[in-house]
Every structure is written in C-alpha cells, then in structure tokens.
Amino acid sequence: MRITAIKTFVVGNPWKNWIFVRLLTDEGLTGLGEATGGLATKPNLGDLEELRPHIIGEDPLHPERVWLKMIKARYHHRSTAIAAVEQACWDILAKSLDVPMWQLFGGKHHEKLRVYANGWYQGPRDPEFFAQAASAMVEKGYTAFKFDPFGGAYKQIERESEALAVRIVQAVREAVGDDVDLLIEAHDRFTVSTAIRVGKQLEPFRPYWIETPVRSFDLKGHMEVQRALSYPVVLGEAFHELRQFADLLHDRVIDIVQPEPMHLGPSTSRKAFAVAEAYDALVACHQAQSPLCTAMNAHYHCSIPNFLIQENFDDSLEPWTWDLLEGVPRVVDGHVTPSDAPGWGVELNEDEVEKHPYGERNFLRLFEEGWETRKPPETT
Secondary structure, eight states: OOEEEEEEEEEOOSSOOEEEEEEEETTSOEEEEEOOOTTOHHHHHHHHHHHHHHHTTOOTTOHHHHHHHHHHHTTTOOOHHHHHHHHHHHHHHHHHHTOBHHHHTTOOSOSSEEEEEOSOOOSOSOHHHHHHHHHHHHHTTOOEEEEOOOTTOBBBOOHHHHHHHHHHHHHHHHHHOTTSEEEEEOTTOBOHHHHHHHHHHTGGGOOSEEEOOSOTTOHHHHHHHHHHOSSOEEBOTTOOSHHHHHHHHTTSSOOEEOOOHHHHHHHHHHHHHHHHHHTTOEEOOOOOSOTHHHHHHHHHHHTOTTBOOEEEOGGGSOTTHHHHEESOOOOBTTEEOOOOSSBTOOEEOHHHHTTSOOOOOOHHHHHHHOTTTSOOOOOO
C-alpha cells in the first residue's frame, strides 16, 4: 500500500481553528489525523505542505517508519503536523486489519473512562456564574471539572484578583458538593512563591490537582510547589521529548503526567505512558482540540493500566460539531466508552467543513482577560 495524497481541512469555530488531515492510498483506504495548534493554523498548514514530499509513496502500514522518516527530515524536531500524519497512518493500519485502535495498542484495561469537563465556564469571572455553570454540568452527569479562576494574572496576581480566585473555587465547591472533583488550571502563569501562596489558600476546597502552576520547563519549580501542597501538581502537555517525563518523575515528587498526543504522536505518546508506568505515575493526557482527540485519547487511555482521568470539551462545543465528526464517543454519566469501529472510529464530513471556514482567533485577548472565561466573538 502507498500514500498517494494528503488533504487538509480547516474548520473555524468560536475559539480555535481545527485542522484535519486525510491521507489517501492506492488501495482506497484513508486515514484521519489532526494538526490543530492554537494560533498556529497557517504555520501548521505550511508544515503539512512541507512534509508532503516525504510521505507521498510511503507505506502507511508502517506508521513508526513513516514517523521516523519525517523526524529525520526535520533533524529530530517534532511537530503537530508530523503527529497528525502518524495518526492518519495508524488509522489506515487499523482499518486494513478491521480492528479498533485499542486492539493494536494491546487491548483494553478499561471498558469506560472517567472524564472531566473543560470549556464549561465561558462567561464573567464571577463566583455566582461559575457556581451556576458547574451545577449545570453536574446535571449532565459530570463528576469532575477543570477551570482557571485566575483571570489575566501573569507571574504575580493582584491582591483583589487573588481573593476573587479563591472565592470562585469556594463557590464551585459549595455548589457541587464534596463528591465532585475540582481540577484547578493555572496555565503556566505564576512564580514559584506565588504558586505556593495561592495553592495553599485552595487547600480547604480539596482540589483534585493544580495544573502547570509555574512554567512547564521549570521542573524543579514544580517540585517545590508540590512539596508545599497537600494535593497533586500536574504537568507535561508542553513536553516534546521522552527524557522530559523521566527527568520530571525521577525524584518521585510528582506522580501524575499529562502527555500531549497531538504533538508527540501515537508512538511516542505510548512510550511516554510506559515511562510514567516505570515510575508508578498516572497518566491524564492533555486534550484541547476537536472531538477527534476525544476518540483518540480514549483509545490511548483504555489500553494502559495507569490511566487516571480524561479531559473533555465536547459538551461545550457548537451543535454542528456532531455533523462534522461522526463516530466520536459521547459522555454518558461522566464517562466515555472507546469506539469498537475500525481505526480511530471517526469520519470527517467534508460537506460540513465548507460551512465553517477559517477565522481569526484572538488568543492574546483570552490570556490578558482570562483564559476561557470569555467566549470570543463569532468570526468568518
């Protein structure tokens, strides 16, 4: 089998352009991947175009070999586009064998996967709003939520804003009760001392974790924050190399990691899961792209023994999303069940793609005013 063409599709939605990749083959099988990257829409499209001569004519039934060729062509520099091509190759391989992806990954350890909701708090930075929005998600069956209460804080946080963040977390805890888990997102924003001070104020509300309280590259800083807090510190979505996971886990201070399969690709992601297992650490993959990633992460997570919880934005997306992507597992009673369909189990509707063209997304405004707390205006 040979790859004969690569097609790319950009889908605009209110907060991020999604980029999908379809590989075509001379035997009629196709594979689907995703190269979404925050603001990096056109750069990622250019990256895919530059990869084209390296993959046309290759056999997609050997995904790791195709991946290594692309990596060598880039002097071992990884990219989301490379990962998307590898995802599509794995999709073709599984379809050629008529098996779901989890079967290729060694079978299931978990029949269903607990998820936490994200993207549910688009609105004012107000405790009452957060409490009401969280209560609405409980009614949908969710038992865990992630949110960033810190507004536009950068390195430091003003006294009033800090007090407001604490009140937001308190309001959510009081609204949802003790049986729901609260995951606090900090988006790489604080210095070590600020992260410790703020993190300790949240302890009475029993956070499930605090995520990237300092810059992701600052492994020692994260360890210092972890040593000061009574609940987990997590990170890993910005890691590009396996050694970063080993370096983080080696001191046995942090024991939950968040690989980003959308950048690492399937092969390296599974190796990262194994590195975590070697240190008795748990895995909760990052996911902030389209629902295709819901399906892909479900295949990854169900096939490993050290799975913890899965991120999910899907119930906060536009209704037309489900006309765009067919076969994505939906959340039921706070869990998703991996698909048994061949490959990733998801197909892209090209007719629906045309209804939602590329749009400009102002992520800088989101950072300055508060991550995900204000819904960007519709653009076309």
